[in-house]
Amino acid sequence: MGTQLDFELGTQFDFELGTQLDFELGTQLxxxMGTQLDFELGAQLDFEMSTLxxxxxxxxxxxGVLTGVWAIMPRKRFLRNVSTKCREVMRVVFxxxxxxxxxxxxxxxxRFGYSRNLxxxxxxxxxxxxxxxxxxxxxxxxxxxxSLNGGKHxxxxxxxxxxxxxxxxxxxxxxxxxxVLRHPVNQLVSAFSYFQWSRTIKSKNGSNPxxxxxxxxxxxxxxxxxxxxxxxxxNGQLHDLxxxxxxxxxxxxxxxxxxxxxxxxxxVLITEYLDESLLILKNQLCWSMDDIVYISKGVAQSKLTxxxxxxxxILRWNSGDxxxxxxxxxxxxxxxxxxxxxxxxxLQQFRDKLQEKKTECVIPSEAxxxxxxxxxxxxxxxxxxxxxxxxxxxxxxxxLIKTKQMHNFR
Numbered sequence: 095m096g097t098q099l100d101f102e103l104g105t106q107f108d109f110e111l112g113t114q115l116d117f118e119l120g121t122q123l124x125x126x127m128g129t130q131l132d133f134e135l136g137a138q139l140d141f142e143m144s145t146l147x148x149x150x151x152x153x154x155x156x157x158g159v160l161t162g163v164w165a166i167m168p169r170k171r172f173l174r175n176v177s178t179k180c181r182e183v184m185r186v187v188f189x190x191x192x193x194x195x196x197x198x199x200x201x202x203x204x205r206f207g208y209s210r211n212l213x214x215x216x217x218x219x220x221x222x223x224x225x226x227x228x229x230x231x232x233x234x235x236x237x238x239x240x241s242l243n244g245g246k247h248x249x250x251x252x253x254x255x256x257x258x259x260x261x262x263x264x265x266x267x268x269x270x271x272x273x274v275l276r277h278p279v280n281q282l283v284s285a286f287s288y289f290q291w292s293r294t295i296k297s298k299n300g301s302n303p304x305x306x307x308x309x310x311x312x313x314x315x316x317x318x319x320x321x322x323x324x325x326x327x328x329n330g331q332l333h334d335l336x337x338x339x340x341x342x343x344x345x346x347x348x349x350x351x352x353x354x355x356x357x358x359x360x361x362v363l364i365t366e367y368l369d370e371s372l373l374i375l376k377n378q379l380c381w382s383m384d385d386i387v388y389i390s391k392g393v394a395q396s397k398l399t400x401x402x403x404x405x406x407x408i409l410r411w412n413s414g415d416x417x418x419x420x421x422x423x424x425x426x427x428x429x430x431x432x433x434x435x436x437x438x439x440x441l442q443q444f445r446d447k448l449q450e451k452k453t454e455c456v457i458p459s460e461a462x463x464x465x466x467x468x469x470x471x472x473x474x475x476x477x478x479x480x481x482x483x484x485x486x487x488x489x490x491x492x493x494l495i496k497t498k499q500m501h502n503f504r
Contacts, residue, residue, distance in 0.1 A: 180380035184212060187251045187266055189273035190488075191334040192225070192326050193284035195365045196274050197391040197488045200252045202372070203272075204491035205483050206385050212249035213241040214495050215265060221492040223255035226325040228336055231264050239499045253492060257336035259358055270379065271358060275331055275422055276365035278415040279408045283398055285330060289323030291316070306398050310407040329414040335359075337414070348414045352421050361429075362422035369448070373441055374429045383444060387451055389471060391487040455481030 188203050190196040207214060216239040217223045223233050233255070241248050248266050263269075276284075283306065286292070292305040295316055309316050317327040325333055329343070337351050355362075361378055363371035372386040409416055430437055455478075456471035473485045486494070 182381060183270050183379040184210065185249050185266060185269040186379070187262055187269045187271045189257045189271065189335060189359075190252065190254045191274055191276075191331050192254075192323075193281050193288060194274045194276040194331070195368055195390075198368075198388050199274050199363065199372075200488040201391055201486060201491055202386055202388050203250060203252045204488060204495065205486075206381065207250045207252075208491065208495055208498070209483075211242055213243060213247075213499065214239075215248045215251045215253075216492065216496055216499065217253050217255075221253055221489045223253055225254050225323075226256070226333070228256035228258035229261050230258065231261050234265060239496060242499060252488065256334055259336075270360045272361045272363065272375065273335065273359055274363040274365060274368075274371070275415075275419050277419055278331070278412040279400065279405050280365070281331060281415070282327075282408050282412060283400060285323060285326040287398065289320075289326065291320055291323070291327075294320050304399075304401075304404075307401065307404045310404050310411065313411055329412050331415045332418055335418075343414055345413070345417065348417045352418060355418075356421070356425070362425065364419075364423050364426050367423075367426065369441060369445055370430060371426060373437070373444055374426065374433065377433065378429075383447060386444070387447055387484065389452060389456055389484045391470065451481070451484060454478075455484055 184207075186203055186207075188196075188200060190200055204214075206212075215234055217233070218235050218238070223229060229251075236246075246265075251262060251266055251269075257273075259271075286306055286309065291309060295305045295309050313327060317324045320327065329337070332348070332351070335355060337348075361371075361375055363375065372388075375381070376383065376386045433440075452471075455474060457474055470487070471485065473481060477485075
């Protein structure tokens with residue numbers, strides 16, 4: 095008890111199959127920059143309470159297991175380089191933003207929860223609580239869709255509704271909060287196509303064939319006459335994440351709200367780096383690679399051409415969303431840097447698995463004609479049940495989950 099071990103720059107340890115190291119109460123380990131720990135399959139390190147791990151940037155570890163409780167972790171962001179024995183996170187709130195690959199992401203959470211009999215907070219009708227309003231506990235029909243565990247609390251929220259932390263916590267306490275953001279130009283272009291705003295613009299000013307450019311000449315003028323999805327026309331991602339102000343939008347107001355979100359949201363995924371984001375999610379939630387595999391859902395079929403002038407106008411118009419995106423894109427890459435040197439290898443393994451499932455499960459050359467606004471892969475004939483679960487979109491999963499929880503009520 096009370097042992098201190100100091101490992102200097104460049105130290106390397108190789109732990110082979112079956113290696114086990116036991117450190118007792120009070121042991122202190124200090125690893126300086128450049129230390130490398132290589133654990134082969136079966137290696138295990140057990141640390142008793144109060145063991146101190148002082149890990150500096152540059153530590154590399156792979157394939158090992160660290161178990162125990164640490165009283166002090168002064169550089170915990172770099173501790174993520176080390177594979178740790180952890181528990182699956184079962185209680186998750188996913189704030190589903192618009193036109194950000196959120197349907198694909200939601201189906202990942204739904205598949206995970208459904209397979210583990212977790213309880214979902216479900217909308218009374220359809221698959222949306224509210225596309226434009228914040229969540230309220232009064233939206234939940236406790237009797238129709240009761241919790242599967244017989245309690246008053248639920249495990250997951252994945253359907254469209256605005257972020258309202260206080261109300262959500264009332265029914266899903268101690269949850270991990272996740273959302274996804276997309277570059278403001280890509281997000282607005284996708285919304286423009288999906289919500290078919292071009293119809294309104296044609297009716298008001300059909301002379302210019304570049305309808306997106308026409309829209310950006312006076313977006314507020316057109317949004318006043320658009321009813322479907324107009325809440326996505328101006329800083330829509332901030333709106334989905336609960337930002338409301340009656341005063342003029344300023345950078346200072348946005349920065350203050352970003353600080354709030356940075357404290358409250360545990361992980362923000364980035365659409366343009368979805369695979370990278372999901373790999374971070376896997377580690378943060380202690381899930382497996384199979385848990386985060388997906389087949390893309392609702393990919394918009396936009397054929398719009400964007401000029402640099404239009405792009406610049408979108409960035410000025412949605413400057414709040416741009417500040418939001420830039421902040422959380424930066425935090426994602428900080429997490430990726432902290433992941434360690436195996437990140438690119440793990441990312442390639444994940445993408446290989448994605449391609450394998452896509453080849454096994456769907457017909458990539460055909461699109462589902464039900465909704466011409468989006469592309470949906472067709473399921474192969476006689477595909478295994480696993481493929482069906484991967485292929486189901488969030489609307490179909492919501493129906494399955496409702497049936498299960500309604501059956502529990504009966």
